[in-house]
Amino acid sequence: MKNMTGEGRGGGAEPESCFSYFFEPRSVAVIGALREGWFGGYVIIKNLRVFGFPGEVYPVNPRYDKVLGLDVYASVKDIPAMVDLVIIMTPAAVVPSVLEECGACGVRAAIVVSDGFAERSEEGARLQKELVSVGRREGIRILGPNTVGVTNTANGLVTTPYEFGYSSIRRGFVALAGQTGIIAPQAVPYEDLQYGISKICDFGNKCDVDEADLLEYLAEDAETKVIAMYLEAIRDGRRFLATAKRVVEKKPVIVLKSGRSEAGAKAAASHTGTLAGDDKIYDAAFRQAGVLRIQNFRELFEIPKIFGQPRPKGNRIAMVTMTGGAGVMSTDIAYECGLELARFSEETSNRLGEIFPSLAKNPSDVGPALFADDIIQIYKKAIEAALEDEGVDCVSVVLWTGEAAPPPLYVELFKELKERASKPVAIWAYSAHLVLAQELSRELEKLGFPVFSDFETAVRALGMLYKLSKRVND
Amino acid sequence: MKNMTGEGRGGGAEPESCFSYFFEPRSVAVIGALREGWFGGYVIIKNLRVFGFPGEVYPVNPRYDKVLGLDVYASVKDIPAMVDLVIIMTPAAVVPSVLEECGACGVRAAIVVSDGFAERSEEGARLQKELVSVGRREGIRILGPNTVGVTNTANGLVTTPYEFGYSSIRRGFVALAGQTGIIAPQAVPYEDLQYGISKICDFGNKCDVDEADLLEYLAEDAETKVIAMYLEAIRDGRRFLATAKRVVEKKPVIVLKSGRSEAGAKAAASHTGTLAGDDKIYDAAFRQAGVLRIQNFRELFEIPKIFGQPRPKGNRIAMVTMTGGAGVMSTDIAYECGLELARFSEETSNRLGEIFPSLAKNPSDVGPALFADDIIQIYKKAIEAALEDEGVDCVSVVLWTGEAAPPPLYVELFKELKERASKPVAIWAYSAHLVLAQELSRELEKLGFPVFSDFETAVRALGMLYKLSKRVND
Numbered sequence: 001m002k003n004m005t006g007e008g009r010g011g012g013a014e015p016e017s018c019f020s021y022f023f024e025p026r027s028v029a030v031i032g033a034l035r036e037g038w039f040g041g042y043v044i045i046k047n048l049r050v051f052g053f054p055g056e057v058y059p060v061n062p063r064y065d066k067v068l069g070l071d072v073y074a075s076v077k078d079i080p081a082m083v084d085l086v087i088i089m090t091p092a093a094v095v096p097s098v099l100e101e102c103g104a105c106g107v108r109a110a111i112v113v114s115d116g117f118a119e120r121s122e123e124g125a126r127l128q129k130e131l132v133s134v135g136r137r138e139g140i141r142i143l144g145p146n147t148v149g150v151t152n153t154a155n156g157l158v159t160t161p162y163e164f165g166y167s168s169i170r171r172g173f174v175a176l177a178g179q180t181g182i183i184a185p186q187a188v189p190y191e192d193l194q195y196g197i198s199k200i201c202d203f204g205n206k207c208d209v210d211e212a213d214l215l216e217y218l219a220e221d222a223e224t225k226v227i228a229m230y231l232e233a234i235r236d237g238r239r240f241l242a243t244a245k246r247v248v249e250k251k252p253v254i255v256l257k258s259g260r261s262e263a264g265a266k267a268a269a270s271h272t273g274t275l276a277g278d279d280k281i282y283d284a285a286f287r288q289a290g291v292l293r294i295q296n297f298r299e300l301f302e303i304p305k306i307f308g309q310p311r312p313k314g315n316r317i318a319m320v321t322m323t324g325g326a327g328v329m330s331t332d333i334a335y336e337c338g339l340e341l342a343r344f345s346e347e348t349s350n351r352l353g354e355i356f357p358s359l360a361k362n363p364s365d366v367g368p369a370l371f372a373d374d375i376i377q378i379y380k381k382a383i384e385a386a387l388e389d390e391g392v393d394c395v396s397v398v399l400w401t402g403e404a405a406p407p408p409l410y411v412e413l414f415k416e417l418k419e420r421a422s423k424p425v426a427i428w429a430y431s432a433h434l435v436l437a438q439e440l441s442r443e444l445e446k447l448g449f450p451v452f453s454d455f456e457t458a459v460r461a462l463g464m465l466y467k468l469s470k471r472v473n474d
Numbered sequence: 475m476k477n478m479t480g481e482g483r484g485g486g487a488e489p490e491s492c493f494s495y496f497f498e499p500r501s502v503a504v505i506g507a508l509r510e511g512w513f514g515g516y517v518i519i520k521n522l523r524v525f526g527f528p529g530e531v532y533p534v535n536p537r538y539d540k541v542l543g544l545d546v547y548a549s550v551k552d553i554p555a556m557v558d559l560v561i562i563m564t565p566a567a568v569v570p571s572v573l574e575e576c577g578a579c580g581v582r583a584a585i586v587v588s589d590g591f592a593e594r595s596e597e598g599a600r601l602q603k604e605l606v607s608v609g610r611r612e613g614i615r616i617l618g619p620n621t622v623g624v625t626n627t628a629n630g631l632v633t634t635p636y637e638f639g640y641s642s643i644r645r646g647f648v649a650l651a652g653q654t655g656i657i658a659p660q661a662v663p664y665e666d667l668q669y670g671i672s673k674i675c676d677f678g679n680k681c682d683v684d685e686a687d688l689l690e691y692l693a694e695d696a697e698t699k700v701i702a703m704y705l706e707a708i709r710d711g712r713r714f715l716a717t718a719k720r721v722v723e724k725k726p727v728i729v730l731k732s733g734r735s736e737a738g739a740k741a742a743a744s745h746t747g748t749l750a751g752d753d754k755i756y757d758a759a760f761r762q763a764g765v766l767r768i769q770n771f772r773e774l775f776e777i778p779k780i781f782g783q784p785r786p787k788g789n790r791i792a793m794v795t796m797t798g799g800a801g802v803m804s805t806d807i808a809y810e811c812g813l814e815l816a817r818f819s820e821e822t823s824n825r826l827g828e829i830f831p832s833l834a835k836n837p838s839d840v841g842p843a844l845f846a847d848d849i850i851q852i853y854k855k856a857i858e859a860a861l862e863d864e865g866v867d868c869v870s871v872v873l874w875t876g877e878a879a880p881p882p883l884y885v886e887l888f889k890e891l892k893e894r895a896s897k898p899v900a901i902w903a904y905s906a907h908l909v910l911a912q913e914l915s916r917e918l919e920k921l922g923f924p925v926f927s928d929f930e931t932a933v934r935a936l937g938m939l940y941k942l943s944k945r946v947n948d
Contacts, residue, residue: 038878039845115842119798120831146842164906165877180799181841185906187797187874192908232802258802261809270835271798296930297803323661324593324745325654328706328732329771335735357594361744367655368589368620371513400661403639404512432638432659434666434912453927456770 018141018209019217021109023152023199025084027056028159029076029107031098032089032114034061038163041089042067050167051156058083076101085109087149087159092116095145096130103138110135112145113161118205119146119272132207141213146272147204148181153197154223162186170446172196174304175218177211178230178256179203179272188301192438194445195301196308198223205272210235212243219247226307228254228300232268237285244289252307252468254292256300257282290471292464298453299460305450306461309424311469312393316342317462318386319363320379321398326428326455327363330396333456337463342392348385355381375405380413387423394462398455399429399440407440414447424465426458427451492615492683493691495583497626497673499558501530502633503550503581505572506563506588508535512637515563516541524641525630532557550575559583561623561633566590569619570604577612584609586619587635592679593620593746606681615687620746621678622655627671628697636660644920646670648778649692651685652704652730653677653746662775666912668919669775670782672697679746684709686717693721700781702728702774706742711759718763726781726942728766730774731756764945766938772927773934779924780935783898785943786867790816791936792860793837794853795872800902800929801837804870807930811937816866822859829855849879854887861897868936872929873903873914881914888921898939900932901925 028048033040041059045068048057057070058079064072073079076086076098086102088095092114099110117128128145135142143149149159153171164186175198176183184202188195198221201214211229218224227247234240244253259265260279286293294303317339321327331341341362344352353360355378356369364382372378379399386395401407410429417425427449431437441451452458502522507514515533519542522531531544532553538546547553550560550572560576562569566588573584591602602619609616617623623633627645638660649672650657658676662669672695675688685703692698701721708714718727733739734753760767768777791813795801805815815836818826827834829852830843838856846852853873860869875881891899901923905911915925926932 038876120842163877166906178799180797182797182799182904186876187904187906189906189908189911230799232799256803258799258806260806263809263815264802264806267798267802267805267815267837271802271839296928297800298928298930323654323656324741325652325656325704325706325732326771328738328741328745329730331741332732332734332738335737341737341741363741365745368594402512402660403637430656430661432640432661432663434663437663438908454770454772456772 017217017220018109018213021084021141022111022143022150022201022209023157023217024155025055025109025157027058027081027083027085028053029058029060029079029083029086031060031076031086034059034064034067034072040161041087043163044087044159044161045070046163047158047160048156051158053156053158056081076105076107079105083107085111087111087113089113089161092124092127092145096127096134099131099134099140100138103134103140107140109141109143111143111147111149111159112204113147113149115146117145118207119270128205128207135208142208143201144204145207147202148184148186149202151185151197151200153199158185160184160186166191170194170196171198171223173198173223173225173308175199175221175224175227176300177201177203177214177227179206179232180230183230183300192442194442196445206235212236212239215243215247215253219250224251226252226254226304228304230256230258230297230300232259232272234282241285241289244291248290252292254294254300254303255286256294256297257286292468299457302452302457303461303464305452306424306426306465308448308450309426309465310422312424312462312466314393315339315466316391316393317396317459318342318344318389318392318394319396320366320382320386321363322366322400323398324363324365324367326398327365330455330459331363333459334463337460339394339459339463339466342389344385345389345391348389352382352385376409376413383417387417387421392423394424394426394466396455396458396462397425397427399427401429401431401436401440402433407436407443410440411443411447414444414449418447418449424462425449426462428455428458491691491694492583492687495558495615496585496617496624496675496683497631497691498629499529499583499631501532501555501557501559502527503532503534503553503557503560505534505550505560508533508538508541508546514635515561517637518561518633518635519544520637521632521634522630525632527630527632530555550579550581553579557581559585561585561587563587563635566598566601566619570601570608573605573608573614574612577608577614581614583615583617585617585621585623585633586678587621587623589620591619592681593744602679602681609682616682617675618678619681621676622658622660623676625659625671625674627673632659634658634660640665644668644670645672645697647672647697647699647782649673649695649698649701650774651675651677651688651701653680653706654704657704666916668916670919680709686710686713689717689721689727693724698725700726700728700778702778704730704732704771704774706733706746708756715759715763718765722764726766728768728774728777729760730768730771731760766942773931776926776931777935777938779926780898780900780939782922782924783900783939784896786898786936786940788867789813789940790865790867791870791933792816792818792863792866793870794840794856794860795837796840796874797872798837798839798841800872801839804929804933805837807933808937811934813868813933813937813940816863818859819863819865822863826856826859850883850887857891861891861895866897868898868900868940870929870932870936871899871901873901875903875905875910875914876907881910881917884914885917885921888918888923892921892923898936899923900936902929902932
């Protein structure tokens with residue numbers, strides 16, 4: 001990578017990916033709007049503080065002296081130290097010249113938040129081209145323009161320019177990326193969901209660094225176990241394919257690709273200025289590369305969660321449910337995604353049948369058994385039996401919570417189960433009260449159990465996990 | 475209907491459907507378990523009180539004197555008045571003899587909550603047969619067994635035997651029915667969602683009254699505008715088809731049919747003891763009858779909500795979004811379900827373009843325009859323009875809420891919009907905070923705007939509405 005010279009990071013060692021500068025800068029300059037409010041550079045600086053980013057932060061704006069207790073520099077050239085990453089949110093027209101100045105100071109990476117480029121107009125497209133050529137010339141890699149940037153939960157780097165009112169994101173193993181800001185913290189209640197994140201990246205218009213660059217970085221990122229991306233277009237199909245093929249050997253790559261319809265492709269062009277291309281070609285390419293393609297936005301967030309679970313040895317699913325209806329519907333989904341209903345061993349059947357007949361078959365229905373014993377105890381026995389039965393490879397669990405079975409009791413149960421859960425488990429929790437279902441979901445997520453927003457997605461996620469494991473095991 | 479003699483209701487007039495007794499009884503006897511707790515007849519009586527059921531309620535159990543201030547009768551025969559509906563939750567083995575006694579007292583309808591019938595064992599199946607023949611002989615229609623019964627928001631009749639901790643369900647136009655209790659109030663946060671319900675019916679094992687009976691009743695029910703059903707099997711295909719054909723002329727019928735896979739069908743058999751049959755035949759029959767088939771449980775609740783909206787004149791959708799990504803993905807969905815992107819008139823384009831260029835095209839993107847004006851004002855202008863443009867038939871709206879645009883301001887806006895909204899509107903609301911998105915969704919539902927759990931479902935619902943309108947208009 002000729003534009004990544006050794007003078008960058010870590011005392012001369014060449015970084016493996018340009019994304020090191022985007023995710024692990026030692027210092028950040030925020031250039032442009034600094035007015036106090038809920039949007040802008042002011043908020044970026046605040047977010048970096050709140051999330052505990054340990055590196056230096058340099059505000060740049062000729063019209064300010066101090067912002068949030070920090071000295072403000074009139075130009076990036078005035079900063080008395082090396083800057084790894086700049087975040088630019090000046091008006092579009094001046095971004096190229098700002099970037100030029102950055103080049104003169106040895107900056108290696110720029111997140112261009114400003115919009116008004118290829119997504120807006122011909123003039124914007126021209127400006128974007130100019131931006132790219134300045135970047136090339138100055139050896140600066142560019143993320144964006146028209147992006148809210150990145151999040152790295154390992155170092156508190158949150159470049160989102162919106163005030164979003166929470167101050168921590170759980171460190172986790174899911175990396176989310178997309179040509180959209182709706183995966184960023186101002187749009188997703190990561191804290192309320194206790195959703196575990198490693199990295200987030202909004203590509204914006206993707207004028208320079210792209211999905212292939214990010215894949216290369218995330219493949220080596222020890223925090224990331226699974227990569228999920230929303231893409232409107234792929235910049236360099238051949239390179240993406242080659243990169244993805246290598247990366248899926250290390251960790252799963254999940255893609256939601258829009259622009260399937262012609263009109264969708266056109267909408268994509270006016271959203272991020274990129275060309276979507278023929279969907280069939282993408283589909284074939286994803287299959288060839290071993291990329292898991294998903295079809296809706298909800299799955300982009302939910303399917304990755306299953307990849308924190310142990311890999312199943314086979315496709316035999318046991319279902320523990322509180323409602324027979326969910327059991328029947330889940331069975332349909334299971335078969336549609338390559339799973340089959342496990343047959344309990346005689347020992348399991350007998351053990352469960354002694355508690356209540358409805359438990360002894362698969363799906364194992366806790367509902368009718370409710371009055372035979374304490375709810376939590378019945379769940380415990382049913383889930384344990386499924387985990388221990390050698391004929392079972394994975395388990396879906398439907399939990400009902402309410403006054404008679406409040407979230408803390410389930411939390412105790414799942415703490416115990418965690419010790420012995422060597423099979424993947426996928427959960428759906430429901431209740432007559434939103435807050436109770438949400439509390440239970442959140443607490444189980446904290447324990448490392450993936451909770452899905454419906455039972456269908458829970459089963460589908462297990463199907464995806466099986467599909468992947470099969471490929472890896474074969 | 476020979477078992478519905480004139481002596482029943484309303485001074486001798488023959489009721490149009492046996493379901494009149496299930497939904498509009500003047501008096502109810504609750505027979506069986508009355509122990510204080512969170513499940514059982516005790517709770518049914520409590521729920522009838524809490525929801526304000528105005529009819530007489532008679533507890534029946536030989537081992538009690540008083541329950542919740544009511545005299546308890548040793549047998550249904552001791553009740554000194556006519557009983558329209560009995561709710562039975564004795565052990566399965568004695569249900570037939572209890573029903574026999576009811577017959578002797580002129581009871582016309584029985585909800586059998588007890589389980590342990592065809593869903594459990596051969597002996598249970600035999601008992602169920604016996605139950606049916608007692609019902610036939612005595613002229614009593616049976617709902618269930620293995621059911622949580624019905625809800626009627628018009629008269630506070632809630633027969634759910636579980637304590638669920640809320641005390642009102644918004645009166646609305648959606649009738650939900652299914653062979654499952656997870657549509658009943660103990661399983662769904664109807665109050666938190668401000669979901670508007672007319673009737674709910676859990677068919678249970680469906681030994682007697684069935685989906686066709688219910689369709690006949692709901693077709694005439696003035697409170698119900700749309701009927702959504704989860705079915706594991708259909709008892710009498712020919713009758714269902716004929717009935718549905720008539721009913722869809724009056725109001726839409728939406729069906730989620732499980733047992734699509736062989737294993738799913740088998741699971742259905744052990745859930746409600748019914749036989750699912752070949753899915754392709756169902757599919758063809760639904761199409762022939764004009765029934766809208768849906769594919770997942772979430773849609774069972776969400777799609778019906780759109781039918782409170784005005785019918786669109788055509789298939790041209792305008793999208794107002796806060797995020798370009800949702801616009802692109804929504805466009806794909808729109809085309810997949812028969813909608814197409816509206817072209818704004820020059821006047822609309824100019825009007826919106828003056829505010830900000832990203833608003834002038836469809837999808838109209840509020841996101842980049844945020845800083846041109848107050849968020850709510852931008853939304854107002856964009857939505858109004860879409861509603862007023864003659865080239866637009868329906869509108870999907872993606873709302874972001876947060877500190878800078880809190881729910882109450884949107885509520886004000888949509889109150890205004892309601893006056894002039896003669897086109898269908900479907901909404902998705904998102905936020906960095908679950909409670910804010912939920913508050914906004916709930917408040918807009920109260921105003922009569924349908925809010926969906928994702929933007930895809932919002933667009934798909936408009937597609938369904940268009941599909942139906944087209945059939946009606948053609």
